[in-house]
Amino acid sequence: QQQVKQSPQSLIVQKGGISIINCAYENTAFDYFPWYQQFPGKGPALLIAIRPDVSEKKEGRFTISFNKSAKQFSLHIMDSQPGDSATYFCAATRYSSASKIIFGSGTRLSIRP
Amino acid sequence: DAGITQSPRHKVTETGTPVTLRCHQTENHRYMYWYRQDPGHGLRLIHYSYGVKDTDKGEVSDGYSVSRSKTEDFLLTLESATSSQTSVYFCATGLINTEAFFGQGTRLTVV
Numbered sequence: 490q491q492q493v494k495q496s497p498q499s500l501i502v503q504k505g506g507i508s509i510i511n512c513a514y515e516n517t518a519f520d521y522f523p524w525y526q527q528f529p530g531k532g533p534a535l536l537i538a539i540r541p542d543v544s545e546k547k548e549g550r551f552t553i554s555f556n557k558s559a560k561q562f563s564l565h566i567m568d569s570q571p572g573d574s575a576t577y578f579c580a581a582t583r584y585s586s587a588s589k590i591i592f593g594s595g596t597r598l599s600i601r602p
Numbered sequence: 603d604a605g606i607t608q609s610p611r612h613k614v615t616e617t618g619t620p621v622t623l624r625c626h627q628t629e630n631h632r633y634m635y636w637y638r639q640d641p642g643h644g645l646r647l648i649h650y651s652y653g654v655k656d657t658d659k660g661e662v663s664d665g666y667s668v669s670r671s672k673t674e675d676f677l678l679t680l681e682s683a684t685s686s687q688t689s690v691y692f693c694a695t696g697l698i699n700t701e702a703f704f705g706q707g708t709r710l711t712v713v
Binding site: 495498521523525530531532533534535538578580582583584585587588589590591592593594595 | 635637642643644645646647650652658660661692694699700701702703704705706707
C-alpha cells in the first residue's frame with residue numbers, strides 16, 4: 490500500500506536546467522506536504538513544504554506546485570547546480586497528533602556539469 | 603542533526619540474534635520515529651512514538667519492537683534478525699507531528 494507515489498526514480502539534468510520531480514497521493518485527509526533532501530551518508534533534511542490552501546510555494550531556486558483536485562504535487566529546481574545532486578523525497582501527513590509522515594520512494598537526482 | 607545521536611552507526615550481526623538500535627535526542631521533542639531505507643522503497647516507517655510509553659506501529663513493523671521509557675531515548679529491537687532486515691535505519695524526531703529531523707543513520711547487515 491503506497492500512499493505517496495513518486496516519480497521518476499532517477500533523473501539526470503544538465504547544469505542550469507530545470508529538475509522536476511512528481512508525487513501523487515491518495516488520502517485526501519493529508520494537509521501538509523514536505524520535501525526532503527538527502528546527501529550520501531547523511532539523513533534526510535527538510536527542504537521546503539506546502540499546505541493545500543496554496544497552489545505554489547517558492548524558496549530560492551526551489552518551487553513546489555500543488556494541484557489539489559488531481560492530488561498531485563511537484564518539486565521544481567530552477568537553474569540546477571551540481572550541488573543539488575542528492576536524493577529527494579516527497580512526503581505527506583496531517584496536522585493531527587496521531588498522524589505520521591508517509592514518504593515517497595525517492596528520486597536520485599544527478600546534475601551534470 | 604537537531605541533537606540526535608544514533609548508536610551504533612554500523613553493525614554486522616548473525617541471523618537469529620537479537621539486535622537493539624538506540625536513538626538519543628537532546629531536543630525534548632515529543633515525537634520520535636524509526637524508518638528503514640532500502641533502494642526502490644524510500645523511507646518506510648517501522649514504529650513511532652508520540653510520548654513516553656506511547657508507541658504505535660508503522661507500515662513495516664513485523665519483526666521489530668520499540669520502547670520509550672524516557673523522552674530522550676527511543677530503542678528499536680530486532681527480536682530475531684533476518685537477512686531481509688539488512689538496511690539503513692534512521693531515527694527522526696519532531697516537536698510536532700509534521701516535523702521530522704533525522705539522525706545520521708545506522709547501517710545494519712545481517713549475515
